[in-house]
Amino acid sequence: KKVKLLxxxxxxxxxxxxxxxxxxxxxxxxxxxxKLLNNEVTITKYIGDSGVVVVxxxxxxxxxTNIIGKSGTSGETVFEDCEVTLLEIKAKIKEFSRxxxxxxxNLEKVILPEGLEVIGDMAFSGCDRLKEVxxxxxxxxxxxxxxxxxxxxSTVKLPAGIESVGG
Numbered sequence: 001k002k003v004k005l006l007x008x009x010x011x012x013x014x015x016x017x018x019x020x021x022x023x024x025x026x027x028x029x030x031x032x033x034x035k036l037l038n039n040e041v042t043i044t045k046y047i048g049d050s051g052v053v054v055v056x057x058x059x060x061x062x063x064x065t066n067i068i069g070k071s072g073t074s075g076e077t078v079f080e081d082c083e084v085t086l087l088e089i090k091a092k093i094k095e096f097s098r099x100x101x102x103x104x105x106n107l108e109k110v111i112l113p114e115g116l117e118v119i120g121d122m123a124f125s126g127c128d129r130l131k132e133v134x135x136x137x138x139x140x141x142x143x144x145x146x147x148x149x150x151x152x153x154s155t156v157k158l159p160a161g162i163e164s165v166g167g
Contacts, residue, residue: 026044026045027060028047029059029060030048030059031046031047031048031049031053032045032046032047032048032056032059033045033046033047034059034060034064036060036062039062040062040063040064040065040066041058041059041060041062041063041064041065041066042064042065042066042067042068043055043059043064043066043067043068043078043091044068044078045078045081046078046079046081046082046084047081048082049082050082050083050084050085050106051083051084051085051086052084052085052086052088053079053082053084053086053087053088054088054089054090055067055087055088055089055090055091056090056091057090057091057092063091063092064091064092064093065091065092065093065094066093067089067091067093067096067097067100068097068100077098077100077101077102077103078100078101079100079101079104083104083105083106084101084104084106084107085106085107085108085109086107086108086109086110086111087101087107087109087110087111088110088111089110089111089112089113089116090113091113092113092115093113093115093116094115094116094117094118095116095117095118095119095120096112096116096118096119096120096123097120097123098120098121098122098123098125100123101123101124101127102122102123102124102125102126102127103125103126103127104126104127105126105127105128105129106129107124107127107129107130108129108130108131108132108152109130109131109132109133110124110130110132110133110134111134112133112134112135112136112139113136114136114137114138115136115138116136116138116139117138117139117140117141118139118140118141118142118143119135119139119141119142119143119146120143120146121143121144121145121146122143122144122145122146122148123143123146123147124146124147124148124150124153125145125146125147125148125149125150126148126149127149127150128149128150128151128152129152130147130150130152130153131152131153131154132153133147133153133156134157135156135157135158135159136159137159137160137161138159138161139158139159139162140161140162140163140164141162141163141164141165142158142162142164142165142166143166144166145166146166
């Protein structure tokens with residue numbers, strides 16, 4: 001009886017440890033590494049080819065609600081291992097952060113999704129060839145230096161409902 005009880009406890013303990021450690025591993029599907037939390041996908045890295053990149057609305061049948069570098073900061077960007085020329089985001093994200101395309105030298109065009117509310121600090125900083133960004137009507141705030149060093153970007157059309165730009 002004691003052996004059976006100890007074995008049961010060991011199996012349960014191992015199972016619980018396995019469940020908690022699973023969040024430390026990156027999942028992959030297609031061109032994406034991601035994490036799951038509450039039946040939502042957070043993209044952490046693009047592992048596909050350079051060129052035109054389309055961020056899907058769903059991965060593994062679940063909605064993509066966040067896109068951020070593995071470190072959660074600007075230290076490791078989602079697209080750091082490739083050269084994106086056109087980025088279209090179909091995912092229903094609320095914020096476009098610095099950890100996405102920061103310093104993408106060949107990025108020329110970005111199509112952002114409706115529902116986006118914030119373009120983060122230095123989001124496009126260093127994207128020298130960026131010529132076109134569609135800013136959806138839902139954007140309320142553009143943080144400081146969002147377009148710093150975007151020397152090819154001559155015009156940005158702001159939505160009527162914007163509340164804050166650069167401050």
